[in-house]
Amino acid sequence: MAKVLPTIHLQTTCSMKCLPSFSMLPSTLHLEKKPPLFYHRNRSFQRFSTRSFEMESDGKLSDVGREEAELMVDASSDSSSHVDDEYPSGEFVYKENDIWKDLVVKSRMLIAWPWQRVKKGSVLTMKIRGEISDQLKSRFSSGLSLPQICENFIKAAYDPRISGIYLHIEPLSCGWGKVEEIYRHVVDFKKSGKFIVGYVPVCGEKEYYIGSVCEELYAPPSAYFQLYGLTVQASFLGGVLEKIGIEPQVQRIGKYKSAGDQLTRKSISDENREMLTALLDNIYGNWVEKISLAKGKKKEDIVSFINEGVYEINRLKEDGWITDIKYDDEVVSLLKQRLDIPSDKKLPTVDYRKYSRVKKWTLGLTGYRNQIVIIRASGSISRVRGAFSTSNSGIVAEQFIEKIRTVRDSKKYKAVVIRIDSPGGDALASDLMWREIKLLAASKPVIASMADVAASGGYYMAMAAQTIVAENLTLTGSIGVVTGKFNLGNLYEKIGFNKEIISRGRYAELTAAEQRPFRDDEAELFAKSAQNAYRGFRDKAASSRSMTIDKMEEVAQGRVWTGNDAASRGLVDAVGGLSRAVAIAKQKANLPMDEEVTLVELSRPSTSLPELLGGLGGSIAEADKAIRELLEVMASSSGIQARMDGIMMEQLGGSYTNIIFTVIKDYLSSL
DSSP states (O other): OOEEEOOOOOOOOOOOOOSSSOOOOOOOEEEEOOOOTTOOOOOOOOOOOSEEEOOOOOOOOOHHHHHHHHHHHHHHHTOOTTSTTTSOOOOOOOOOOOHHHHHHHHHHHHHSOGGGOOOTTEEEEEEEEEOEESSOOOTTOOSEEHHHHHHHHHHHHHOTTEEEEEEEEEEEOSOHHHHHHHHHHHHHHHTTTOEEEEEOSEEOHHHHHHHTTSSEEEEOTTOEEOOSOOEEEEOOOHHHHHHHTOEEEEEEESTTOOHHHHHHOSSOOHHHHHHHHHHHHHHHHHHHHHHHHHHTOOHHHHHHHHHHTOOOHHHHHHTTSSSEEOOHHHHHHHHHHHTTOOTTSOOOEEEHHHHHTSOGGGGTOOOOSSEEEEEEEESOEESSOOTTOOTTSSEEHHHHHHHHHHHHHOSSEEEEEEEEEEOEEEHHHHHHHHHHHHHHHTTSOEEEEEEEEEETHHHHHHTTSSEEEEOTTOEEEOOOEEEEEEEOHHHHHHHTOOOOOOOOSTTTTTTTOTTSOOOHHHHHHHHHHHHHHHHHHHHHHHHHTTOOHHHHHHHOTTOEEEHHHHHHTTSOSEEOOHHHHHHHHHHHTTOOTTSOOEEEESOOOOOOHHHHHHHTTOHHHHHHHHHHHHHHHHHSOOOOEEEOTTSOOTTOOHHHHHHHHHHHHHHHHTO
């Protein structure tokens, strides 16, 4: 079913599989602020199969001056110093409706379905918190959808029934790419002249990043503010595994590929420290720069404030970090005064979910002659759907390829935008999708748009497109290989377990014999296989990006880059969000840049029973989902992976994590 739409936390996890038994060991790497006690931190666990491509991982301005600064921020967020002029910016331009279109819109509002009607003068209330999916959500699905959040901002800008937005911002579990996209839409909405007021009861760097560009930002007297900076944390299991008799045997191809380090080392490598420091510096530097522009402060004043460790709400108000200190009901009272609503009357509001049901057709924001299709690819990559998976379980190559072929055979779509939010997965699946995207790109313009992460298998897909657009802080690249298995011989000896294998074929026991280390000839074959897999990935990337092998080797080797750094090194063409990708698609399709186009989402997820229960608030759904995801990991195949372990899998929640760590804790305590 097609739907028409309008135009780091960095966590590393891995597990190794020893056939036929299954073992999982966690290793986490965080790129985030130091977690306060009141935060709920979602962690995730990803499978690391026998061979994988992986990554580890204050002066104040006047109101006019502040608005000018925010426009500067908007311009900077959609452009790259490396490719300023070659591609259109895709910057949002608000256009007032003429008399005729205004009449059409009002007429359509009169005939809209009851559940799509909104009271005139309403305030759109949106609460953004927790995980935010890059996929469309059905009516009964739990959680938030970035496409629908962005669509609501655009609809509200043009909807004469909406007077403004009241935005509740609470702790976010998404990556910086999605934060950038929401930030951009807040700035775009303000061009309509309507107000947008933010409220932050709990606020860290990501939450303040969005709140800083709201027209006003309020916090309650007891609000938790944790603007203390960002940290990188890398954990190592080498010492633990040594004590319990487990020997990881890892072949690492690419000096920055550090997934194996977490299993074999007891401390961080120089290369991993270099890579993580660069990522941290990029994110921290971007945060300081954007906040300084949004709040009209000098960068050195921002850094000084962070280094003071300020947590008092009064100080935040005095220094201009927030507008005022007020409870939610007091902010609502202010909004009533702004809208001339009597204090004894209720503020007319419409929430995120109800407003998501308002059709763009009603507001005259669709129905344009030329169409550009958006194909979304979010989550871990697999070749076929697993026995325990649902329609929303990551990227399934079989289904993705069907969509690609449908679009290729259709003459109604002028261009294609493939929206990628994936750390990768099955290497074969990634290659099959790469081939289909290349064939599609031979018939019509194809633009890749990266969200939080498009690395390893995610980058594999993107490099088949004619043009790649990434957010400034998208995590991408990770062109490298890590292969390995566990030698459990010492552990088996400690617990009195024995395993005998009868085999035929010189290398039959290559991955099956976890009770012993590799023989010399097996280790040589394993290493050669890894080198071959890496060369295939690297050479295909070099060809796709029109680089020499030597030039690609400089930026490959498993290194992860932010979108901005990737652009300066030729891995990405332009920096910006989905709107810039659409603008480039129009350019490539030879469509007038000032002509509106209809964006068509090729499909939307169906509603599963767990999602339905979750949408109704049933806690049973969360447990069901956690168990299902765990079974999916355990049942997945052990083929070659093109995966960037280390990026939080956003569809997996805390319940899943708790199950994983409970299993590990019970296992280790039994030794």
